Each structure stands twice: as structure tokens, then as C-alpha cells.
Amino acid sequence: MEKLIVHGGAPLKGRVNISGSKNSSLPILAATLLTKDTCTIRRVPDLSDTNYMVRILGELGAEVERASGVVVVKAEKIKSVAPYELVRKMRASICVLGPLTGRLRKCTVSLPGGCVIGDRPVDLHLKGLEALGAEIQVEGGDISVNAPKKTFKGATMNLMGKHGSTVLGTDNVMMAAVLAKGTTIIEGAAAEPEVEDLANFLIKMGAKIEGAGSNRIVIEGVKELIGAEHTVIPDRIEAGTFLCAGAMLGDGITIKRVMPEHLKSVTDVLKKCGFPVEITKDSISIAPNPNAKGFDLTTLCYPGFPTDMQAQFCALACVINDVSTITETIFPQRFMHVAEMKRMGAQIDLQGATARIRGGSKMKGAPVMASDLRASAALVLAGLVTEGKTDVNRLYHIDRGYEHLDDKLASLGAQLERVRE
Numbered sequence: 001m002e003k004l005i006v007h008g009g010a011p012l013k014g015r016v017n018i019s020g021s022k023n024s025s026l027p028i029l030a031a032t033l034l035t036k037d038t039c040t041i042r043r044v045p046d047l048s049d050t051n052y053m054v055r056i057l058g059e060l061g062a063e064v065e066r067a068s069g070v071v072v073v074k075a076e077k078i079k080s081v082a083p084y085e086l087v088r089k090m091r092a093s094i095c096v097l098g099p100l101t102g103r104l105r106k107c108t109v110s111l112p113g114g115c116v117i118g119d120r121p122v123d124l125h126l127k128g129l130e131a132l133g134a135e136i137q138v139e140g141g142d143i144s145v146n147a148p149k150k151t152f153k154g155a156t157m158n159l160m161g162k163h164g165s166t167v168l169g170t171d172n173v174m175m176a177a178v179l180a181k182g183t184t185i186i187e188g189a190a191a192e193p194e195v196e197d198l199a200n201f202l203i204k205m206g207a208k209i210e211g212a213g214s215n216r217i218v219i220e221g222v223k224e225l226i227g228a229e230h231t232v233i234p235d236r237i238e239a240g241t242f243l244c245a246g247a248m249l250g251d252g253i254t255i256k257r258v259m260p261e262h263l264k265s266v267t268d269v270l271k272k273c274g275f276p277v278e279i280t281k282d283s284i285s286i287a288p289n290p291n292a293k294g295f296d297l298t299t300l301c302y303p304g305f306p307t308d309m310q311a312q313f314c315a316l317a318c319v320i321n322d323v324s325t326i327t328e329t330i331f332p333q334r335f336m337h338v339a340e341m342k343r344m345g346a347q348i349d350l351q352g353a354t355a356r357i358r359g360g361s362k363m364k365g366a367p368v369m370a371s372d373l374r375a376s377a378a379l380v381l382a383g384l385v386t387e388g389k390t391d392v393n394r395l396y397h398i399d400r401g402y403e404h405l406d407d408k409l410a411s412l413g414a415q416l417e418r419v420r421e
């Protein structure tokens with residue numbers, strides 16, 4: 001197992017290129033199953049999650065080639081069963097459900113495993129597919145879908161759940177509906193940029209979709225889809241994580257190859273705190289401010305503040321000499337990083353789904369345990385500003401979602417080393 005040893009205090013300065021989005025790449029790779037033709041996806045980040053999705057496509061029968069950021073898929077003949085051994089390692093494997101339903105109309109996909117960030121049901125995915133006329137059975141941990149041509153038709157549905165809309169649920173229903181006869185209207189759709197990116201790829205494949213990027217998506221089913229090429233959007237969460245690092249210490253950094261409009265909720269909070277933020281068409285620069293004020297934020301669906309940035313802002317709050325509060329509404333239990341940060345001396349009081357952070361107190365490096373992807377990134381951030389050495393264990397969480405994080409931080413001046421135990 002690998003860990004990251006972070007030596008705190010080394011100032012950050014310079015520029016860093018942001019990689020392609022993990023959360024766009026995963027459903028877009030799954031969408032290549034919708035056609036027999038060749039699809040070429042560019043700017044796919046080199047991550048264990050994207051490599052795992054490539055493996056799933058291969059196991060389902062597709063020919064897949066990967067050369068650095070370019071993945072070429074030809075899914076001429078595909079299997080209809082994605083068993084537990086295949087999907088268990090990654091929750092996002094569930095996004096093969098929509099394409100398999102759309103293309104084969106009959107499939108079995110095992111339910112993905114549990115997740116430390118909280119309960120992650122798939123009832124809304126199934127509700128959407130049922131609305132399209134699919135019969136669904138969940139038994140023995142498997143989802144079996146049967147959508148005969150006669151009943152598989154466009155429909156109007158609402159996918160809003162009690163914690164907001166569902167990103168992968170919207171993706172799955174959209175990927176099935178593109179091949180369902182007639183009109184599908186998804187009300188309460190997720191408006192995240194990654195959903196819009198998937199829709200843009202599907203449109204290049206011949207799908208008829210309007211409204212992606214809003215809460216109402218209208219899809220006119222077509223008979224078949226064709227091969228297409230697509231470049232995935234920049235990873236707004238990786239970008240936001242680097243913005244936190246740049247605000248926390250050093251002499252200013254610039255993140256490049258980003259879409260600043262996707263980061264508005266994040267840069268708005270940073271500006272309000274008093275961090276100097278400069279935005280161009282495709283870059284954002286930030287520097288620390290010793291007089292920065294605390295913030296109060298609540299995670300919400302896009303365009304609200306992303307839950308995937310919550311842990312990193314918790315680390316940021318630890319260095320602001322003020323009180324900040326963070327309320328998590330999407331995954332109310334997503335606070336595994338708090339106990340670890342407290343081991344480093346952070347002053348955080350967690351009441352239900354709200355963390356109250358008194359920043360500015362001296363923290364000290366400690367061995368910490370990463371529990372999930374963003375929590376791990378937050379612990380690395382905390383380690384960067386903390387006196388002494390912080391060992392972030394279970395590095396595989398970071399490798400799920402950050403392309404070469406240690407190399408990129410090192411290029412900015414951070415002192416860290418990856419060691420195998």
C-alpha cells in the first residue's frame with residue numbers, strides 16, 4: 001500500500017494544468033456502449049477510476065485502446081451482464097446501466113457497493129428507467145432490466161430526490177432515453193456541467209437532446225447512434241482543490257486549462273473571504289491573504305457549492321484566522337476528514353451535518369487515514385500548511401480521482417514523497 005508523506009510549510013508558486021474531468025469521463029466512456037461504431041474520447045485523465053471503466057468496457061466485449069489521454073472504443077458486440085466482481089470496486093460503474101438498457105433492452109448490472117460518504121441509493125435511476133417502460137427486478141444484489149421494444153417508450157418523469165437531483169441517475173436515464181421511441185422529459189434533472197458534457201457527446205453521436213445543463217432535459221429518441229469524437233471538460237473539482245492550496249500558502253498560483261464558469265460558486269466564496277482571485281477565459285490565479293475572513297457555506301446541487309469541494313474547504317477554513325461553518329446537504333455524513341484533521345490539531349465542532357471551524361490555531365503533522373477521495377485531498381492540503389510531517393495513508397483514494405496530484409503539487413514547490421510500505 002502507498003502513502004504520501006507531506007512535509008509542511010514549503011511555499012507554493014507557479015502554474016499548473018488541470019486535467020480532464022473524472023466525473024465527465026466515466027459516463028462518457030460508458031456511453032460508447034450505445035453504438036457499434038468507433039468512438040474516440042480525448043483528455044481522459046489517467047486515474048484508477050477511468051482505468052477501471054476502460055476495463056469494464058473491455059469485459060463487456062468492447063475493443064478498447066488507451067494511449068495517454070485518448071481512449072478509443074469500438075463496442076461492436078457487447079454482453080448484457082455486468083456482474084458484481086466487475087462493478088464492485090467503483091460506484092460509478094452503475095453508469096453502464098443506462099447504455100446497456102438503451103442498446104440491448106435487457107441487461108443485468110450488479111448494484112455497486114457501499115460508500116463511506118453516506119447512503120447512495122439508486123432508486124431514482126430505477127424510477128427513471130421504469131418510467132421508460134422497463135421492468136426492473138432487484139434480487140441478490142443484481143438489477144435486472146427488461147425493456148421490450150413494445151413498452152420501451154419516451155415518458156415524462158421527475159428525478160428530484162430528497163437531497164436534490166441525481167447526477168448519475170440523470171446520466172443513466174438520458175443514455176437509455178436517447179434510444180427510446182418518442183419524447184422523454186426529465187424534470188428535476190441534474191444541471192451539473194458533467195451531465196451537459198455527456199449530453200454534448202450523445203448529441204455528437206446523433207442523439208436529440210435539449211436543455212442539458214438545466215433542470216429540464218428533453219430527449220427525442222432516435223433509432224441508432226453513431227461513432228463520435230469528444231474532448232472531456234476540465235475537472236472543476238481538481239481545479240477547486242488547487243485553488244484551495246493556492247489560498248492556503250505560498251506566493252500565488254495559477255491554474256490553467258479550466259472553465260472558470262464551472263467554478264463560480266467556489267471562486268465566489270474565495271473572493272468573499274478576501275483572497276485575491278483573478279479570472280481569465282481559461283485560467284484562475286489565487287494567492288493567500290493573512291487577513292482573510294471566515295465563510296459560511298452550504299453544499300447544494302449545481303450551480304450551488306459542490307459537495308465534492310466540501311472537505312477541501314474544511315482544510316482551508318483551518319488556516320483562516322476566523323470562524324467558518326460548512327453545512328453538507330447532499331451527503332450529510334460526508335465528514336470523515338474531520339476526525340483526522342482534529343488529530344492534526346484542527347478546531348472543528350461537528351453538529352449533525354454542520355461543521356464549525358475555528359481556524360488559525362497551530363496544527364502539527366500526524367499520521368492520518370484517508371477515508372475517501374476528497375477527504376484524502378483535504379488531508380494533503382492540511383499537511384501542506386502544517387508544521388512537521390503528515391503521512392496520508394491509503395493513497396489509492398487519491399489515485400481514484402486526481403491525476404498525478406503529488407507531481408503537480410511538487411512542481412509548485414510542495415515537498416512530498418510517495419512511499420510504498
Ligand SMILES: CC(=O)N[C@H]1[C@@H](OP(=O)(O)OP(=O)(O)OC[C@H]2O[C@@H](n3ccc(=O)[nH]c3=O)[C@H](O)[C@@H]2O)O[C@H](CO)[C@@H](O)[C@@H]1O
Binds near residue numbers: 023122163169307
Ligand atoms: C461519478 C460521479 O459523477 N460522482 C458524483 C455524482 O455522484 P452520484 O451521481 O452518485 O450522486 P447523486 O447526484 O446521485 O447523489 C445526490 C443525492 O441524491 C441521493 N440519491 C441519488 C440517487 C438515487 O437514486 N437516489 C438518491 O436518493 C444521494 O444519496 C445523494 O444524497 O454526484 C455527486 C453529487 O454531486 C458527487 O458527489 C459525485 O462525485
Ligand SMILES: C=C(OP(=O)(O)O)C(=O)O
Binds near residue numbers: 091
Ligand atoms: C464522490 C466522488 O466520486 P464517486 O461518485 O465516484 O464516488 C467524488 O468524485 O468526489
